[in-house]
Amino acid sequence: MLTIFERLKQIAREIDKAIKNEDLGYSSKQNATGDEQLKLDIASDFIIEHILRDVALVKSIISEEKEDIMEVNPDGKYTICYDPLDGSSIVDVNLSVGSIFGIYETGNLSGDGLRAAAYVVYGPRLELVIAVRGKHPRHYRSGARGLFSSRAPIVLKEKGKLNAPGGTQQYWSPTHRSLVESLFSEGYRLRYSGGMVPDLHQILLKGGGLFSYPGTQDRPYGKLRMLFEALPFALIFEAAGGQALDEEGNRLLDLCPTKIHETTPCFFGSNYEIERFKKVYGL
Ligand code: AHG
Ligand code: MN
Numbered sequence: 001m002l003t004i005f006e007r008l009k010q011i012a013r014e015i016d017k018a019i020k021n022e023d024l025g026y027s028s029k030q031n032a033t034g035d036e037q038l039k040l041d042i043a044s045d046f047i048i049e050h051i052l053r054d055v056a057l058v059k060s061i062i063s064e065e066k067e068d069i070m071e072v073n074p075d076g077k078y079t080i081c082y083d084p085l086d087g088s089s090i091v092d093v094n095l096s097v098g099s100i101f102g103i104y105e106t107g108n109l110s111g112d113g114l115r116a117a118a119y120v121v122y123g124p125r126l127e128l129v130i131a132v133r134g135k136h137p138r139h140y141r142s143g144a145r146g147l148f149s150s151r152a153p154i155v156l157k158e159k160g161k162l163n164a165p166g167g168t169q170q171y172w173s174p175t176h177r178s179l180v181e182s183l184f185s186e187g188y189r190l191r192y193s194g195g196m197v198p199d200l201h202q203i204l205l206k207g208g209g210l211f212s213y214p215g216t217q218d219r220p221y222g223k224l225r226m227l228f229e230a231l232p233f234a235l236i237f238e239a240a241g242g243q244a245l246d247e248e249g250n251r252l253l254d255l256c257p258t259k260i261h262e263t264t265p266c267f268f269g270s271n272y273e274i275e276r277f278k279k280v281y282g283l
C-alpha cells in the first residue's frame with residue numbers, strides 16, 4: 001500500500017503542473033455521466049492511468065472519466081477508483097480543485113471493501129490527505145522542490161461552525177431546507193465553493209461542520225458518485241472521528257453500488273451536526 005501512497009504524491013505533482021500550465025478549456029467529449037469533459041479532465045485521467053499502470057499491486061482502475069473498469073496488472077490486489085479532477089466547473093475561475101482516490105479490494109467494490117482513501121487539493125499550495133481505516137488521516141503539504149512534508153493528523157471536534165449545503169436550493173425538500181436553516185440560525189457560517197474537495201478539506205481542517213448533498217427534485221439520487229467521491233470521503237471522515245451517512249441514515253461505508261457510476265445523497269460532518277441531520281430528517 002505504501003508504494004501506492006508514494007505514487008499518489010507523483011500524481012499530485014504532475015496534475016498540479018498540468019493545471020498550472022495547460023489549456024483550461026472544454027474538449028468536445030462527454031464522460032459516462034454525461035458531463036462535458038475539460039481537456040484537463042482527460043489529461044488528469046491520462047496521468048493517473050499511466051502512473052498506476054506501473055504499480056504491480058494495482059489490478060484495475062475505475063475512473064469518473066472512463067465508461068468501464070480497466071485492468072492494468074492481472075496479478076494486482078487492489079482496484080483504484082478515482083475522480084481525476086474534482087471541481088471541473090470551477091477550474092475556469094481559478095478556485096481550488098482536487099483529485100479523489102478510493103483503494104478497494106478487487107472483487108469487493110463496496111464501502112466494506114474500501115481499504116484506504118486519499119485526496120489531493122490543488123490550491124495555492126499542493127496538499128495530500130491519506131487515510132486508512134481506524135487511524136487519523138495523514139495530512140501532507142508540498143514545499144520547496146515539490147517535497148511533501150507531514151503535518152498534524154486530522155482530528156474532528158465534536159461540533160464545528162461551517163455549513164456547506166450542495167445542490168440547487170430551488171429543488172431542496174422542505175426537510176432539507178429546515179436542516180440547513182436550523183444550522184444557520186445557530187450561528188453556522190456558509191462555506192461552499194462548488195468543489196467537494198476544498199469544501200470538505202475546509203471542514204476537516206477547521207475541526208467540523210456539515211457538508212450535505214441531498215437528493216433533490218431534479219436529482220433524486222444526488223450528484224456525488226459512490227465509488228470515487230462519496231465512499232472515499234466517508235472513510236476519511238470516519239477516520240477523523242466524524243460520520244458520513246446517506247439520506248436514510250445508513251453509513252455510506254455500508255453501501256454497495258450496483259453500477260460503477262452510481263450516485264448517492266450524502267452528509268459528511270462532525271458528530272453534533274450529523275445528530276442534527278438525523279433528528280431533522282426523523283431518522
Ligand atoms: P466533478 O467536477 O468531478 O464533476 O464534481 C463536481 C462535484 C463536487 O465537487 C461538488 O461538490 C459538486 O459537484 C457541486 O455541485 P453543485 O454545483 O450542484 O452544488
Ligand atoms: Mn467530482
Ligand code: MN
Pocket residue numbers: 041064083084085086087088
Ligand atoms: Mn471529476
